[in-house]
Amino acid sequence: MEGSYNYRFPRPAVTTDCVIFGFDGNKIKVLLITRENEPFKGKLALPGGFLEMEETLEACALRELKEETGVTEVRLREAGTLSGIDRDPRTRVISIVFYSLLNSDRMYSGDIIAQSDAKEISWVELDELLSGDRLAFDHKKAVQMAFANLAGRLNKEPVAFELLNDVFTIKELQRVYELLLNRSFDRANFHKKMVGDPTAKGKVKKNGRKKNTGILTDTGEVMKDTKHKPAKYYIFDLQKYNELMEKEDFNFGF
């Protein structure tokens, strides 16, 4: 498609950037590529690239993500735009920031590999990115926007489960909440909120409904690679979630 394109008014270049968050069981990490070319050659950057004429912004983000990192089939959400005048030294560029979530199974599945302009890919701790200066362009700002958007939705939507494998322990779920909301929770109360309070069993309110019985369902499986009491594995029970949402807004807030 390289050639010469003529317009009566100046136009900025338009790119998308993707902030892919992953949870490895302990920390939130972000998928980055090492830049192969100037500017910022050798520095870490978000996957992303230029919008083509026959695709939407979201399609562009998905395409670039696949081309550079091999990540496919993700649900992208828009976090905002970056439009500083000199954010790219080459030319005027505005960028639309998307983000998505991967669980550890997918992070380390082997499908995610550096390709195309990406020299190599790496998973870097979110904290490190937010406190340091390791990213090219204004990509730190992009990560901030994506993270803020994510955290803001946590109490309203079941986004935390997108960071967890299909089967997970409550400890892991709590860890995700604590990382995203930057606070700690009482272990016992967190458990009850998610699984359901056993004291509610049998108790029936005047209108015939039971108390909140939680949104997690025990799989029966048990985590075996531990030195102590193994945790049970749970799954997110979409059906229960939908029931609770219909009756009254369930919220994930504390």
Next chain:
Amino acid sequence: MEGSYNYRFPRPAVTTDCVIFGFDGNKIKVLLITRENEPFKGKLALPGGFLEMEETLEACALRELKEETGVTEVRLREAGTLSGIDRDPRTRVISIVFYSLLNSDRMYSGDIIAQSDAKEISWVELDELLSGDRLAFDHKKAVQMAFANLAGRLNKEPVAFELLNDVFTIKELQRVYELLLNRSFDRANFHKKMVGDPTAKGKVKKNGRKKNTGILTDTGEVMKDTKHKPAKYYIFDLQKYNELMEKEDFNFGF
């Protein structure tokens, strides 16, 4: 700036669109212009226009807003992007949607007048826009995005007061909440949540704090143009708000 601009790769045109919400005391309305030119000549559209090379997206939105409608000094917030391939029949255009809030004093201050490419301006009821098909381009979608973003922030931030004059009645405040969240509230409980529960007076909790005493302060003034008991006027008490936010998250939710 008209001339000839050459690029090695094709570039989309970039515009901003502004959804300006106003509350007239009864309904939420949106500021629109009547299009002077094709495409969609004569149809209603959001104010907005093309990004220039030496301005950010937000600056562009502010400039276009001022040029077309006379609206200045507003706090813009970003609602999302529109990037459908054929959303503008002339050329590929992507648009970034911003929104802001005006109170009725400003809506009808006389400063807001059609200028530049805008043939005329009008305030149209939000409901009418969301249910009908009166808007040019995909601007209905833009209004939806802006409204969803606004409503989502209502419970967390004191945005409702941006739709109200400096001095307002509790009834008006409740009306805003009901319109934005599309539900009704108990009048008595709403009053107490905002002004503070009088039964809390004197009561002190064990740690020395009083109960929530509300975020509104009575101005002493009274609404006189009524046939019945007049409402008191209140103001949003930023200081109380900040105090409550420091101690524990105050939320505007019900």
Next chain:
DNA sequence: GCAAAAGTGTTGTGAGTACACCCATGT
């Protein structure tokens, strides 16, 4: 006095919190 709307009081429910306690497993 009556209508209409502002504002107060009172009670119950249930979610959230704090924290003590019990249970299961590997070494």
Next chain:
DNA sequence: ACATGGGTGTACTCACAACACTTTTGC
């Protein structure tokens, strides 16, 4: 047995809902 962490019980507080009641004004 004991260390470690999973899981339960219980009592208290407070925000919210429901709704009855009182107050203030114009006609």
